[in-house]
Structure formats: structure tokens, C-alpha cells
Amino acid sequence: MTTQFDQIADKVLAGGDASPNDALAILRAPEEELMHLVAAAGRLRRAYFANTVKVNYLVNLKSGLCPENCNYCSQALGSQAPILKYSWLSKDETLKQAGAGLKGGATRVCMVSSGRGPSDRDIDKVTEMIEALKQEHPDVEVCACLGLLKAGQAERLKAAGVDAYNHNINTAESNHDNIVQTHTYDDRVETISKAKSAGLSPCSGLIAGLNETDEQLVEALFALKELGADSIPVNFLMPFDGTPYENTWELEPIRCVKILAMARFVCPDKEIRIAGGREMHLRSLQAIALQVANSIFLGDYLTSEGQDAKADIQMLKDNGFVILGAEDALTDTGCEARPNGLAIRQRGSGTDVPANA
Ligand code: SF4
Numbered sequence: 001m002t003t004q005f006d007q008i009a010d011k012v013l014a015g016g017d018a019s020p021n022d023a024l025a026i027l028r029a030p031e032e033e034l035m036h037l038v039a040a041a042g043r044l045r046r047a048y049f050a051n052t053v054k055v056n057y058l059v060n061l062k063s064g065l066c067p068e069n070c071n072y073c074s075q076a077l078g079s080q081a082p083i084l085k086y087s088w089l090s091k092d093e094t095l096k097q098a099g100a101g102l103k104g105g106a107t108r109v110c111m112v113s114s115g116r117g118p119s120d121r122d123i124d125k126v127t128e129m130i131e132a133l134k135q136e137h138p139d140v141e142v143c144a145c146l147g148l149l150k151a152g153q154a155e156r157l158k159a160a161g162v163d164a165y166n167h168n169i170n171t172a173e174s175n176h177d178n179i180v181q182t183h184t185y186d187d188r189v190e191t192i193s194k195a196k197s198a199g200l201s202p203c204s205g206l207i208a209g210l211n212e213t214d215e216q217l218v219e220a221l222f223a224l225k226e227l228g229a230d231s232i233p234v235n236f237l238m239p240f241d242g243t244p245y246e247n248t249w250e251l252e253p254i255r256c257v258k259i260l261a262m263a264r265f266v267c268p269d270k271e272i273r274i275a276g277g278r279e280m281h282l283r284s285l286q287a288i289a290l291q292v293a294n295s296i297f298l299g300d301y302l303t304s305e306g307q308d309a310k311a312d313i314q315m316l317k318d319n320g321f322v323i324l325g326a327e328d329a330l331t332d333t334g335c336e337a338r339p340n341g342l343a344i345r346q347r348g349s350g351t352d353v354p355a356n357a
Contacts (some may be wrong), residue, residue, distance in 0.1 A: 003033065005040035008265055012044060018265040023218040026262045031254055041261040041292040044268040052324040053316055054108065054231075054271055054295035056143070057101025057357065060302045060349045061126070062088050062113035070180040071244040072170075072207055072237055074303045075114040077182075080242030083303040086350040088113070088122075094129045095136060097349045104309040104357030106298045107325035108141040109133065110166060116183065117148035117191075127160035134161040139325070143203055148183065149191045154198035165195035166203040168233065169223060172216035179210055192227055204229040205275065208259050209237030209250045217259060221266045231295065232270055234263055236277030238304055238342055251277075253285040260292045271295045279307045280342060287319045299357045305343040309357040 008022045018026075029037050064075045064085030074081035089097070098109045111126065118126065123146075130142055144157050145166035154165060169188050170176070176185040196202045204227060206220045224232055236256055239248045263272045273295035274282070282289050290296070299309035306312075316323065348355035 003036040003040065005029070005033075005037045006043075009040040009043045012265060012268050013047060020218050020222060023221060023262045023266055024214055026265055027214045027217060027258050029258055034254055034257065037261050038257065038288060038291050041264040044264050045292055045294055048269045049271075049294040049324075051321050052294065053290060053321045054273070054324045055106045055298050055312075055316075055326070056108045056110055056273065056295065057098070057104070057106035057298050058110050058112060058300065058302055059089070059094060059097045059101070060112055060114075061094060061129075062086065062115065063303060063350055064114060066114040066116070068116050068180065068182045070170075070182075072179060072210060074238075074240040074243055076243070079240070081240040081303070081344070082242065083240075083344055084346070084350045088125055089349055091129050091132055093349070095133060097355055098133055098140070099136070100348070100355040100357040101298060102137055102140060104298055105313045105323060105326065106357075107139075107323065108143060108164075110143040110145055110297075112145040112166075112302060113147070115147050117150065118146040118153060120150075120153070122146065123153050123156050127156060130157075130160045130162055141325075143201075145203075147191075148187055149194045151194075154194045154200055158198045158200055162200060164201035164203050164231065165192075166233070167191045167195065168205045168207070168235075169220060169227070170205075170207050171210050171212055172219035173223065174219060175210065175212045175216050189227065192229070196228065201230045202228060203231040203233065205231075205233035205235065205273065207235040207237055207276075208256070209239075209248065209277075209281075210245070211248075211250070217262070221263055225267050229267070230270060231273060232263055232267060233273040233275035234260055234293070235275040236281035238277045238280065238301075240304075240342070251281045253282050256281050257285055257289050257292065260289050264292050273297070276301050276304075287315055290316075290319060290321065299355065300345050300348055303345055305345050305347075305356070
């Protein structure tokens with residue numbers, strides 16, 4: 001049986017594009033057709049990425065204390081979420097945390113700091129950390145995520161060995177001002193353009209579950225396609241207590257798989273990363289979602305705990321995936337059960353407690 005999703009996949013594999021109407025049809029697919037949708041999106045995934053998964057590891061260099069008011073963020077101005085708050089990690093601590101992620105199976109380290117954007121002195125600090133990390137781990141890919149960039153900063157990061165720069169558009173332009181008022185959608189787009197112009201691989205994605213409409217999700221995905229994002233993190237809102245979105249639960253596992261499938265159809269050859277909220281929103285569909293997406297974060301997120309890193313690796317192994325850039329890494333993993341609830345991170349960066357990687 002050839003489904004409408006197979007027909008869209010045929011069109012994309014023949015060099016065509018999924019249209020906004022195709023994307024809407026994918027988002028609105030009847031639940032009983034989910035596996036037809038996954039099978040069709042999986043054809044695109046395998047055409048471009050075979051059975052590989054990119055494994056990324058977050059190091060939160062500076063947590064909380066942000067003057068911006070992104071109302072989905074536990075680190076924002078006004079957030080009462082009881083997260084870890086600390087200023088810049090030392091270089092040694094950064095190397096230790098990044099090393100834990102690499103040892104745990106990651107091949108890309110994402111170095112993130114809260115705040116509107118870095119000062120030139122912050123760039124001094126980060127470039128020193130990155131140069132040291134690259135010296136210790138010459139094969140590591142580094143993505144920086146430091147907020148809005150000023151002129152010349154992207155070039156300095158590139159010169160220090162940074163491979164990619166993350167700055168999410170987060171939502172559709174038409175929904176942007178509902179989620180943050182201290183900077184504009186255009187500010188965000190400008191930073192992505194600066195990163196791209198400096199030769200950094202642009203990483204930009206979205207957060208689903210912010211009261212957006214189906215049409216706005218489609219709008220955001222097509223904007224990311226237009227921006228030329230090489231990697232697209234798809235976050236599912238984690239509604240931290242103490243933030244404006246506390247108790248906002250708009251997402252179901254099947255809905256999340258459909259959103260990832262839409263991303264695959266619209267941007268078939270791009271890295272589609274299942275990002276924050278993977279465990280709590282996809283729940284038992286995590287592995288099915290990986291038939292569509294091709295990238296995950298290992299272990300903990302910036303301010304919340306993720307699934308145990310060993311369980312992440314076990315899941316990849318169980319499903320026959322290989323880690324891109326570390327094809328032999330999936331050996332001898334143990335799996336520990338953990339609750340899927342949102343737990344505030346109390347280990348790793350900024351603490352004396354070992355990371356869970
Ligand atoms: S700028 Fe970044 S850290 Fe600050 S509130 Fe917005 S998303 Fe959170």
C-alpha cells in the first residue's frame with residue numbers, strides 16, 4: 001500500500017520539496033497512521049544518515065542569572081525555578097565535564113552559557129577553554145551557544161576551533177513576541193547569519209509546546225530551512241515550576257513523533273536532534289522517534305536531569321544504531337531505571353558531584 005506519506009517521501013527523494021500543506025498533513029496525520037508516517041520519514045532518514053545517530057553532550061558553562069525574559073526558560077529573569085545558579089566554570093572544570101560526556105559516548109560537546117550574549121572578555125574565556133579541549137581531544141566537535149553575537153565574535157570562535165554555533169529561533173516569527181520581549185526574532189536571525197558568515201555550521205531549532213498553532217510550527221520549520229540550519233534541535237517544552245509555562249502540558253508522545261517527522265520531511269538532509277523534553281514527552285516512543293530523527297543529547301540537559309547516559313547508549317544499541325564518529329562505542333552498557341519526572345540537576349557542572357556520564 002502506498003500512503004500519502006510515501007508519496008511525499010518519493011517526491012523528496014526525487015529532489016523535490018515537501019510543501020507547507022504536506023507539513024500540515026504530517027502534523028495532522030491520524031494516530032492510526034503513525035507507523036506509516038514513521039516508515040515514510042524513515043526512508044528519508046536512512047537515505048541521508050543510514051542507521052547513525054549523532055550523540056551530543058551539553059556543558060552548562062554559566063547557569064541561571066540571565067537578564068532576558070524568555071518565558072519558557074528556567075534561567076530567565078523572574079524564573080523561580082530552583083535550578084543551579086553559577087557563573088563561569090573554570091577551564092579545568094569545563095574540561096572535566098566535557099571529558100565525562102566524551103567518555104560516555106558523545107562526539108560533539110555543546111558549550112552553553114546563559115545570558116543575552118557574550119562580552120569580548122567572555123569570548124576570551126571560552127576560546128581558551130575550547131583551545132584546551134581541542135588539544136586534549138583533537139577529534140571532538142565543538143558547538144558554542146553563548147547568545148546574541150556582536151561583530152567579530154563569531155570569527156574569534158571560529159579561529160579558536162569552534163565547529164558550530166547554536167542559536168535557536170525557538171518558535172515562529174509570528175509567535176516570537178509572545179514568548180520573549182527583551183530581544184526580537186530579527187536579533188536571533190542576525191546571530192545565526194553572523195555565525196554562518198564566519199564559517200561556523202549553523203545550528204538552530206525550536207521548542208514545541210509554546211501555545212503555537214500547527215501553522216506556526218510549519219512556519220518555524222520552513223524558516224529554519226530558509227536559514228540553512230545544518231542541525232535542528234527540536235525541543236519539547238519542559239514546563240518548569242516557577243516559570244510562566246509551569247503546568248503547561250500540550251504535548252503527547254505521538255504528537256512529538258509527528259513534529260519530528262515533519263522536520264525530517266521539510267529538511268530531509270539536516271541533522272534533526274531530539275533535544276530537551278525527550279524523555280518526559282516521547283516516553284516509550286523515544287526509540288521510534290529515532291527512526292525519524294538522527295541525533296540526541298546524552299545524559300543531562302542544562303538545568304534538568306536527563307535519562308541516564310548509559311540508558312541512552314543502551315537504547316541506541318538495542319535499536320541497531322551506531323554513533324556517528326564513534327562506531328565502536330556501543331559496547332558493554334548497563335541500564336539503570338530512572339523515573340521520567342523533571343528533576344532539577346544537582347550533579348555535574350557547577351557542583352562537586354560527578355556527572356552522570
Ligand atoms: S537568553 Fe538564553 S538563558 Fe537567557 S532567558 Fe533566554 S533562553 Fe534562557
